[in-house]
Amino acid sequence: MTEDNNSTQTEKSNTPEELEKPLVNSETPRELSLIEQAEATAKRIEEANKRTEELLRRQEEIATRLLLSGKTQAGIPQKTPEQEEQEQEDKRVKEMLARHGFKTD
Numbered sequence: 258m259t260e261d262n263n264s265t266q267t268e269k270s271n272t273p274e275e276l277e278k279p280l281v282n283s284e285t286p287r288e289l290s291l292i293e294q295a296e297a298t299a300k301r302i303e304e305a306n307k308r309t310e311e312l313l314r315r316q317e318e319i320a321t322r323l324l325l326s327g328k329t330q331a332g333i334p335q336k337t338p339e340q341e342e343q344e345q346e347d348k349r350v351k352e353m354l355a356r357h358g359f360k361t362d
Contacts, residue, residue: 336344351361 354361
């Protein structure tokens, strides 16, 4: 029993040279890599957010200019269902006349 205890104590005790050596762990490079990836991703997200804010600000300016200039879509007459049906009927008649050799222009 004393031999096992002595060998265990010897394994656990570290010399000053061993304490100064960097710990090499198979997970250490991966963890650093994940941290670096997370930092890079955070940086890209921040840049994208800044770009989005700038684009939103520009859209708001354009919308304001359109509103103040009277060029918004308000007031544009909308076609009624009857008008749309009439246009489709006219198109069908023109196609039928064109098939029979009549000019429709």
